[in-house]
Amino acid sequence: MNQQKRRIEIYDTTLRDGSQGEGISFSVEDKVRIARRLDEFGVDFIEGGWPGSNPKDVAFFEQMREVKLRHALLTAFGSTRRAGVRPEEDPQIRSLIDSGASAITIVGKSWDAHVIHALRVSLEENLAMIAESVAYLKQHVPMVLYDAEHFFDGYRANPAYALRCLQVAFEAGADRIVLCDTNGGSLPQSIAAIVREVRQALPEAQLGIHTHNDSACAVAGALAAVEEGAMQVQGTINGYGERCGNCDLVPVVAALRFKMGYECLLPDSLRHLTALSQYVDEIANIAPDTRRPYVGRSAFAHKGGLHADAVLKGASYEHIHPEAVGNTRRLLVSELAGSSSIAGKAAEFGIRLDKKSPEARHLMQVVAEHEHAGYSYEGAEASFELLLLRTLGLYKPPFTLKGFRCITEKRGTDKQPITEATVKVEVNGQERLTVAEGDGPVHALDGALRQALLEFYPALERIKLTDFKVRVINGRAGTAAKVRVMIDSTDGEQTWSTVGVSENVIEASWLALVDSVVYGLIRSERLYEALSRPPVLTEKTSSVPTSSPSVSESAAS
Missing domain, CATH: 3.20.20.70 (Aldolase class I)
Incomplete structure (x- = not known):
């Protein structure tokens, strides 16, 4: 030096x-x-x-x-x-x-x-x-x-x-x-x-x-x-x-x-390094490189179970402290994650979860099953928080889906297709049937769902979809392949990402859309009193269901 x-x-x-x-x-x-x-x-x-x-x-x-x-x-x-x-x-x-x-x-x-x-x-x-x-x-x-x-x-x-x-x-x-x-x-x-x-x-x-x-x-x-x-x-x-x-x-x-x-x-410049990097990217309209050293979103992200456990215990897998450059440590949840990663991630959401508890082990199993089915929670942390709440029995659906339908019609070669979505939901025992048109299925479904829920949840007005991505998971299956849909949303203060998976792109979009809306409502209106007083789950207590929900049941709940 x-x-x-x-x-x-x-x-x-x-x-x-x-x-x-x-x-x-x-x-x-x-x-x-x-x-x-x-x-x-x-x-x-x-x-x-x-x-x-x-x-x-x-x-x-x-x-x-x-x-x-x-x-x-x-x-x-x-x-x-x-x-x-x-x-x-x-x-x-x-x-x-x-x-x-x-x-x-x-x-x-x-x-x-x-x-x-x-x-x-x-x-x-x-x-x-x-x-x-x-x-x-x-x-x-x-x-x-x-x-x-x-x-x-x-x-x-x-x-x-x-x-x-x-x-x-x-x-x-x-x-x-x-x-x-x-x-x-x-x-x-x-x-x-x-x-x-x-x-x-x-x-x-x-x-x-x-x-x-x-x-x-x-x-x-x-x-x-x-x-x-x-x-x-x-x-x-x-x-x-x-x-x-x-x-x-x-x-x-x-x-x-x-x-x-x-x-x-x-003297204090380096604490603002990440913010400066992101600011210039935003002005230039360039998607930030998540793997950028020091300031990238993945620069201090830990996926492997051994690494995450060591980091939580104070051992170093980071060459500097993330805070020194204005960045943050992230524990990624995947099939490679261990119980320490699960517990650490739960702590980020305000839920104290003992890594040796049955709940932690069960969550690891559920995550592995979901990722095997095509889900990825590394970039969809909002969906993971909802999965956490569902698996631990802390989730109360703000609405129940009765059904949806999408119709796309094209008249003439010189006309743009028209998509119409119909959504039927139940909120607090009251059913609502709404219809909306959009530029495509996701746009139309989003519009219909908003119409159905807005009178019950006014905070939904602030929640906006900002990005939509589709990725084919198993391309060799051709048109029958599973697709993974990622949706980014914001309420003007925070941005979050959600994920949905299905062989049907519209259903995958719907699953990601519902997670996006529900997560936004949790943030905005504090729907669940249990979230403000999270339980301490240790190896001596158990709330694990006697039978694990299937991937499709858990994703659609």
Whole structure:
């Protein structure tokens, strides 16, 4: 561990490099919101875009004039002057200055092959472009950073010229010299060796590192560079970026603080790391990667029975405490789970269950039977809580299904199908028969069920379905295969997921839909007094039914 606690600058380029990722498009308002959040999080530099390249980035910098950043330096990105043009005559250079940014990053060639074949200028002219651009910009802004494009490839091809590019930038006044692995192909040991040689050649320069993830080594390469003396890491939140993405700042900052002993960001920043990752995903309209290190939903999830039991006893199967990065531990329930997982999960729902009790063993058996039939409770914790209540005899149905029917009709090839659902339920001895149309069976069933229940349970008005997924379980059975339906719902405060399984996709949808509604009602109206005073179930007590319900009976109850 580094004992000197050297501080590492964090330079975020989510709004520029990150926006070049496939499927990512930020509006001006999106960029302003993310910039505010990054500043609150404590990053040192926020690269807002290239103001000379498109109207959106021009508008962003205009709007940011009205935003007072508390910590970060707003940074504009551009390139060195054009060949044969003085910096003061280059419109792109002028746009960088006019952006009002507190810092400017310019990118320049450092690979001789690119200078000759891409820029088509002499090697000396490229050096002049770098030096003159840096010197001119330093007259107008307090901080200039030089990004040496393709530096590692350039250094391997012609180390003397690549170093000369850095040297002229440094002598012209660049405050940071950033070494870029632009094509993402350098391995960590190569990056470490080259950074070490650069430090020896330019001992007074403040070095940064900018890596891409084409060889899945962007984070490792950045951390290797820091160990060799780099004092700034450039990257994006969640690793957004062109091709395979940029260096992901999320694991970088966690590793710097928790693994390597460096200081970065603000003292309390890391507790908000998970929230920041999710926030940027939400703005970008990207489904979060559940297996993302540190911040993913599965990062601290335990499925194996031995692991879960050890974790509950205080043994470590986690490399850091989840709370340190704003994440939470999750005990997954599956056929692999042991009684400790079952008891731990019950505790999350406020039910104290002794892992050695008959109830715990019976729950393990029921879960195994359900998963064998195609159920999966790892991503449907609301359905598992209801299964828990049903199996322990704590469940009282808020309504009883008398029957449902779905009819889909299509008239003519140019007409959209029409689906009509009829639902008959009984609530407190009163029957209700309702009909609703929808865009499909699930939409129609949801509408009919709501009509039937709303007068009894007004809180249902707040419960909305947000997502619907169907997966074929045993594809070899063809059209007779079982399907698993997952439904996500929210009441505006919490989101939950439910699951249903059947050979009939409509029945599977109905089972997931009913669980979703019932769970929402339990949350909203506290239907069951027993839930507020849960029993303590130990190995000396038993409420296990004498005969276990079948999978279909338990799922449909």
